Amino acid sequence: MRAAVIINPAAGRRSRIPPADRVRVAAATLAARGLDGSVRLTEGPGHACELAREALAAGAEVVVAWGGDGTVNEVGRTLVSSPAALGIVPVGSGNGLARGLGIPRDPAAALLYALDRPARTIDAGEIDGHVFLNVAGVGLDAEVAHAFARASGRRGFRQYIAIGVRGLLTYRPPSCRVESGGTERTCRPLLLTVANGPQWGNGARIAPGARFDDGLLDLVVVEPPSRVRAMLQALRLFTGTIAGARGVATARVIEVRISGDPPIAFHADGEPLLSDKPVIDVRVLPGALRVRA
Numbered sequence: 001m002r003a004a005v006i007i008n009p010a011a012g013r014r015s016r017i018p019p020a021d022r023v024r025v026a027a028a029t030l031a032a033r034g035l036d037g038s039v040r041l042t043e044g045p046g047h048a049c050e051l052a053r054e055a056l057a058a059g060a061e062v063v064v065a066w067g068g069d070g071t072v073n074e075v076g077r078t079l080v081s082s083p084a085a086l087g088i089v090p091v092g093s094g095n096g097l098a099r100g101l102g103i104p105r106d107p108a109a110a111l112l113y114a115l116d117r118p119a120r121t122i123d124a125g126e127i128d129g130h131v132f133l134n135v136a137g138v139g140l141d142a143e144v145a146h147a148f149a150r151a152s153g154r155r156g157f158r159q160y161i162a163i164g165v166r167g168l169l170t171y172r173p174p175s176c177r178v179e180s181g182g183t184e185r186t187c188r189p190l191l192l193t194v195a196n197g198p199q200w201g202n203g204a205r206i207a208p209g210a211r212f213d214d215g216l217l218d219l220v221v222v223e224p225p226s227r228v229r230a231m232l233q234a235l236r237l238f239t240g241t242i243a244g245a246r247g248v249a250t251a252r253v254i255e256v257r258i259s260g261d262p263p264i265a266f267h268a269d270g271e272p273l274l275s276d277k278p279v280i281d282v283r284v285l286p287g288a289l290r291v292r293a
Helices: 019-032 047-057 069-079 096-101 107-116 140-150 157-170 227-238
Strands: 002-007 036-041 062-067 085-090 119-127 130-132 135-139 176-180 183-187 191-195 217-222 248-253 255-259 264-268 271-275 279-292
Touching (some): 002 019, 002 047, 019 036, 019 062, 019 107, 047 062, 062 069, 069 085, 069 096, 069 130, 069 279, 085 107, 107 279, 130 264, 135 140, 140 157, 140 191, 140 264, 140 271, 157 227, 176 217
Parallel strands (some): 002 036, 002 062, 085 279
Antiparallel strands (some): 119 279, 135 191, 135 264, 176 183, 176 255, 191 217, 217 248, 255 279, 264 271
16 A cells, blocks of 8 residues: 655644654654655645645555644545545644544554554535535634634634634624525524534534535534623533524535625635635535545
């Protein structure tokens, strides 16, 4: 088997394995397994996509993304509709896809898992032409993603939570129209999330019933009656009961159309994005990706 390991040296600075040692660990693990492969470091945004394309061209059967949700998305979206499988070594601040798939959090264990585990097929999603593997959305989570990307200094879960709390107090949801499955509604959602997997990361489950392989996406529209209610409901993300909260509507969908005044801020697996169009289309990509999980 030929394998490739793509490492983001900027991700997971607090990992037990320092960035300088990751290449050596990966190379030694490949050698111990008798695998033909390569280990490469990313040099900036988008580079993981380029390295994944090179791995595919070289005949890799498994391509391992060692990094956070952004690195995993770059590698995974490059592998969509290819015969190669995605492996994940999660060292980011959220690790939503890895957590949802039950991948070990210890980097050394996760690398062995990626190399030894049989592949399974999962769905992916597409929002405004951008592929996501786990969760996409419009609303507060998109605003938080944009603010988190702009943040300076050490970025981690605590800073993400602090930005989210500030957003709960200050974010003013714009009006939008949501169309799916022959139904249409106009609302001002605090959150409008389309989920392939159950959680954003760190145990915050926005769509507890979502399954990666059911050919559907879970649409979650959160329109709480007040700010206080919204803050109380946020705690239900960690108990898996958000779907039963007041002002929360859920549906399983194949596609969704979201209309509003541009520019529309949204995110795909935490990557902050903007659309200058008045309409954003979201759709499921059934069985699009093979993953070692």
